[in-house]
Amino acid sequence: MNSSIVANVKKAFTGEFKDLVDPYVQVSFAGLTGKTSVKKHSYAPVWNEQLVFTEMFPPLCQRIKIQLRDNDPVNNTVIGTHFIDLKTISNDGEKGFLPTFGPTFIHLYGSTRDYSLIDEHSNLNTGLGEGVSYRARLLVAVRTEITDNIDLAPSEVEVEPTFPINETAYGKNEEFFMFTTVLDVTMIDKKLGDKPIYLEISIGNAGNTIDGHNQTTRELSDSDSDDNIEVVTTTEATWQSTTPPVKPMTNDRLYYYLPYWDNKPCMHVRSIWPDYRRRMYNSNIIAKIVDKLEEGLSEVHSLMDLEDPGGERKLRVVLDEVHTSCARYSSIAKGNGSSAGMGKTKLDKERMKLCLREIEQIGNMARNLKALVTKHSFKERYKTAQTYLQKLRFLIEDLRSVSLFSPFQPQHAMPDVFMWVISNGKRVAYQRILARDLIYSIVDEECGRDCAKVQTLFLKVPTAKVALES
Incomplete structure (x- = not known):
């Protein structure tokens, strides 16, 4: 139904216009579902509420589902859906960290807002398929706490009020x-x-x-x-x-x-x-290192198939470029470039530490491998260089969120x-x-x-x- 018609009907009955949405947020995790209060007639709602999930750790479920919904007397409508993969916001390595996220805005996408009675692309609002229109944004944070209490109640969800946060503390406009x-x-x-x-x-x-x-x-x-x-x-x-x-x-x-x-x-x-911007900059630098290494190894493979003696020299050049690119990444990430600083949220800082450790290690291994490339060990060193590409690809995939159309950052x-x-x-x-x-x-x-x-x-x-x- 056209929103202007609905607004005019409401005005006829109440004498005033009101926002035509009653939004609330529903979060699903590990078989549990919790939701915030409903904000009546608001296009810009503020909840300041937290949903507390009590569950065994590590959980069997690895994904958090967040939905912005419209509370409707007949049928609650999904405005937008976002998924957070726990693997992208935590690390179980030696220097790992518990799941953490934000506070930061998540952007929701779905069908176009044509306000028709039947939305033929409504499935896009539930996260199925590529969203074709911007729907809304949510300011969200995720925090994990481990408790030593062994007398825990069964898995449950509690809704509690929380203090407002200062948005500018995590990124100025x-x-x-x-x-x-x-x-x-x-x-x-x-x-x-x-x-x-x-x-x-x-x-x-x-x-x-x-x-x-x-x-x-x-x-x-x-x-x-x-x-x-x-x-x-x-x-x-x-x-x-x-x-x-x-x-x-x-x-x-x-x-x-x-x-x-x-x-x-x-x-x-x-x-x-x-x-x-620092999040986008970080993704772009890593992606360019991957693209350059992939292109170089492809050329080496072509020379290898042709039994061209230049393949050995080309592999040394590629490894040298990898070392230089990784060193350049470290220099920029540590503050010598325009993306000075390691980010504001805990996840920003932990992600930057993870990327720095991995890329510095790959850069050093590439430099050492370059000195070991000989005519007799050429093919073996080429296979080793391919493992560097796999590690960098894994780093990008690890930085990729779970939505179909997503950046490299969760x-x-x-x-x-x-x-x-x-x-x-x-x-x-x-x-x-x-x-x-x-x-x-x-x-x-x-x-x-x-x-x-x-x-x-x-x-x-x-x-x-x-x-x-x-």
């Missing part, structure tokens, strides 16, 4: 500027050739011109204090996130294109987010970027891009792989494959 130029839009399906088409780019709700942010109508009352209510302030939109509508043209009546010619449309979005940094094609007021095709692939840094190793580069995006619909090329 910064303004980010996103800019894109559209060079060509081609391969448009003929079904879309009759109506004008335009593109939209967004990050979070910023830039979303159709179904973005809902401004809360709740006002502060005398009983509301600064501790239990979030004051939402909005400013005039600081973006031009859409291209001008243009009717497609065709030469063969099979595929269409947008006639931009010499006038290429530009889009930009200014938005404010907690500054968690703690989110910035929301993903969405590029949509809109025709006749409807969203018809999209592409979802990781923010870390676009983030800029003055340090080349930290820069996103697609930052400031011309690239081809193949746009799709949630239920189909490629729809068109941009």
